[in-house]
Amino acid sequence: MPLIELDGLEKTFTVRRKTGLLRRERREVRAVDGISFTVDRGEMVGYIGPNGAGKSTTVKMLTGILTPSGGRLRVAGIDPARERTRLARRVGVVFGQRTTLWWDLPLRDSYRLTHRMYRIPDDRYEENLARCVELLDLGDLLDVPVRQLSLGQRMRGDIAAALLHDPEVLYLDEPTIGLDVVSKARVRGFLRELNAERGTTVLLTTHDLTDIEQLCSRVMVIDHGRLVYDGGLAGLHEAGDGERMLVVDLARELPPITDVPGARFVRADGPRQHLAFPASASAAPLVAAVAEAYPLVDLSVREPDIESVIAKMYGGAAGELTGGPGSP
Amino acid sequence: MRFALFPPTSSPSLRTCSERDNMLRLYATVAAGGFRRHATYRVATLAGLFTNTVFGFVLSYTYLALWAERPDLGGYSSSDALAYVWIGQALLTVCGLMGGGFEDELIERIRTGDIAVDLHRPVDLQSWWCAANAGRCAYQLAGRGAVPLLIGALAFRFTLPDGPAGWAAFLFAVALGSFVSFALWYLVAMSAFWLLDGQGVVQAAWLTGLFFSGMLLPLNVFPGALGELAHALPWAALLQVPADVYLGRYGEGWGLVRAYGFQLGWLAVLLAAGRAAQSAATRKVVVQGG
Numbered sequence: 007m008p009l010i011e012l013d014g015l016e017k018t019f020t021v022r023r024k025t026g027l028l029r030r031e032r033r034e035v036r037a038v039d040g041i042s043f044t045v046d047r048g049e050m051v052g053y054i055g056p057n058g059a060g061k062s063t064t065v066k067m068l069t070g071i072l073t074p075s076g077g078r079l080r081v082a083g084i085d086p087a088r089e090r091t092r093l094a095r096r097v098g099v100v101f102g103q104r105t106t107l108w109w110d111l112p113l114r115d116s117y118r119l120t121h122r123m124y125r126i127p128d129d130r131y132e133e134n135l136a137r138c139v140e141l142l143d144l145g146d147l148l149d150v151p152v153r154q155l156s157l158g159q160r161m162r163g164d165i166a167a168a169l170l171h172d173p174e175v176l177y178l179d180e181p182t183i184g185l186d187v188v189s190k191a192r193v194r195g196f197l198r199e200l201n202a203e204r205g206t207t208v209l210l211t212t213h214d215l216t217d218i219e220q221l222c223s224r225v226m227v228i229d230h231g232r233l234v235y236d237g238g239l240a241g242l243h244e245a246g247d248g249e250r251m252l253v254v255d256l257a258r259e260l261p262p263i264t265d266v267p268g269a270r271f272v273r274a275d276g277p278r279q280h281l282a283f284p285a286s287a288s289a290a291p292l293v294a295a296v297a298e299a300y301p302l303v304d305l306s307v308r309e310p311d312i313e314s315v316i317a318k319m320y321g322g323a324a325g326e327l328t329g330g331p332g333s334p
Numbered sequence: 335m336r337f338a339l340f341p342p343t344s345s346p347s348l349r350t351c352s353e354r355d356n357m358l359r360l361y362a363t364v365a366a367g368g369f370r371r372h373a374t375y376r377v378a379t380l381a382g383l384f385t386n387t388v389f390g391f392v393l394s395y396t397y398l399a400l401w402a403e404r405p406d407l408g409g410y411s412s413s414d415a416l417a418y419v420w421i422g423q424a425l426l427t428v429c430g431l432m433g434g435g436f437e438d439e440l441i442e443r444i445r446t447g448d449i450a451v452d453l454h455r456p457v458d459l460q461s462w463w464c465a466a467n468a469g470r471c472a473y474q475l476a477g478r479g480a481v482p483l484l485i486g487a488l489a490f491r492f493t494l495p496d497g498p499a500g501w502a503a504f505l506f507a508v509a510l511g512s513f514v515s516f517a518l519w520y521l522v523a524m525s526a527f528w529l530l531d532g533q534g535v536v537q538a539a540w541l542t543g544l545f546f547s548g549m550l551l552p553l554n555v556f557p558g559a560l561g562e563l564a565h566a567l568p569w570a571a572l573l574q575v576p577a578d579v580y581l582g583r584y585g586e587g588w589g590l591v592r593a594y595g596f597q598l599g600w601l602a603v604l605l606a607a608g609r610a611a612q613s614a615a616t617r618k619v620v621v622q623g624g
């Protein structure tokens with residue numbers, strides 16, 4: 007049985023806006039507009055989409071702090087909105103912009119409280135804390151009041167707080183927001199290990215696609231509250247009708263290569279020419295065709311970077327694209 | 335590898351017992367945190383102490399002038415009236431006479447959506463804040479309550495309670511008063527789920543509390559029906575009842591029980607109302623922010 011199951015999940019917000027002195031307009035915002043997917047135990051899934059796509063709203067429904075307006079939702083067999091408290095013992099959540107930590111007190115105090123709150127057996131608590139302290143480099147921070155921590159330090163503190171009770175699922179809503187390169191690498195390494203060693207299922211929301219590339223074998227892209235892609239990272243290229251680039255170095259400067267079928271001339275820098283072709287097509291016949299007709303010296307094939315693929319996808323996401331298989 | 339999350343518990347009765355222990359320990363930890371949180375702000379405590387003391391002196395001389403005109407006003411001697419002033423100063427923050435001391439923070443969390451984090455905890459929101467507030471009150475009583483009372487007592491030699499039993503009876507009434515205050519202000523804060531900007535409600539509650547808690551003038555002084563009304567409202571449980579327990583006006587036996595009963599009755603009603611508002615809010619209303 008999948009650990010997380012969404013079936014036609016919806017959330018509609020009603021917003022009231024003043025339109026005149028006394029007149030008010032009610033408008034419905036469909037933040038989540040019929041999303042269905044399942045996540046199995048031990049998966050590490052990226053959940054991405056442009057601002058306002060409905061990612062945080064989904065995460066809130068997954069934790070039970072928002073009640074869905076429609077559809078069905080189960081996490082570990084539990085309906086989150088109805089049994090929020092029971093579910094909370096089995097999931098961990100990090101809201102990147104918010105903190106669970108006690109603002110005025112040392113980090114250690116918040117952990118002690120977590121210990122009590124989740125009734126973690128003493129030995130488990132000690133072990134988990136020691137692990138988090140080591141892997142997230144919190145050793146020097148334990149006795150510092152949270153308000154004196156930097157953003158990145160606080161975030162690491164929050165991630166540790168979400169994991170002390172051995173949750174089965176961890177939701178991370180922008181956990182690397184505002185972190186420097188070193189902190190990001192540390193957090194990613196930690197998450198990877200968590201997933202590999204403990205089998206913790208991770209659902210990760212982020213705007214940093216490197217997070218996804220380094221951590222997730224599966225990505226879901228949502229836009230305007232709808233799932234527009236669900237599949238492997240590789241398949242994203244095709245789904246976003248990405249193009250690959252064949253870069254050829256010719257013996258000398260020549261007019262643009264426009265006569266090779268399946269390739270589109272993009273630009274030339276002296277003897278070097280850039281030809282685009284569909285990401286799903288093979289490069290071999292193109293290379294052969296070019297080599298046959300032109301004095302080819304060297305060549306390389308460039309994969310489109312995921313950023314531009316996704317940018318394209320965000321821009322033109324209208325219909326439903328289903329990429330790779332539902333789950334890897 | 336994976337770890338068992340819920341080690342099986344042997345017998346159900348054993349489990350409920352340790353369950354309660356666990357709960358108590360959790361809330362004790364929360365309360366201790368509330369205490370220490372406020373203890374980190376020493377300068378604020380000192381400033382508060384200073385304000386309470388100055389305010390106490392100003393009110394004392396006002397009351398002295400008033401009681402010189404009308405001795406025995408409201409059945410208080412002038413020495414009783416002075417005690418009343420300083421009790422008011424001592425309980426100002428403990429019993430939330432002019433603001434509960436936590437509702438601004440709670441409202442702000444609701445407004446910004448930080449409440450999401452609180453709601454995700456496997457703990458009841460109201461109990462959590464109640465425990466944290468109890469810690470705050472304990473600190474305020476020690477840090478900001480005791481000293482002005484002592485200064486006032488030295489400066490004016492007002493009425494003191496009747497021995498240790500009198501002090502104990504008073505402290506118990508104060509504890510109940512602080513819980514009633516919590517329940518009241520929690521209810522006020524819950525309005526922020528619907529209104530988002532809780533300031534209007536807070537101000538209305540503040541003004542009502544200022545008047546009906548007897549912070550400006552003892553409720554005994556209010557004439558006729560107004561006085562009776564004031565005595566029946568929950569705000570009377572915050573200052574008037576503890577002060578009258580202090581002054582021994584409830585006597586010892588049934589009178590005291592009646593006073594505590596009044597406080598406990600309002601406590602139950604207000605906590606239940608707060609809980610109802612909370613569950614309506616979390617069921618229907620929206621957590622703000624992305």
Ligand SMILES: Nc1ncnc2c1ncn2[C@@H]1O[C@H](COP(=O)(O)OP(=O)(O)OP(=O)(O)O)[C@@H](O)[C@H]1O
Pocket residue numbers: 019020021035036037055056057058059060061062063064620621622623624
């Ligand atoms: N409390 C609310 N009231 C009204 N509308 C809301 C509320 N919360 C979110 N929305 C709307 O729902 C939509 C989805 O918001 P959500 O916070 O889920 O986006 P997101 O994908 O997390 O975006 P971001 O990347 O910017 O964090 C947005 O259009 C937003 O305006």
Ligand SMILES: [Mg+2]
Pocket residue numbers: 061062063179624
């Ligand atoms: Mg968001």
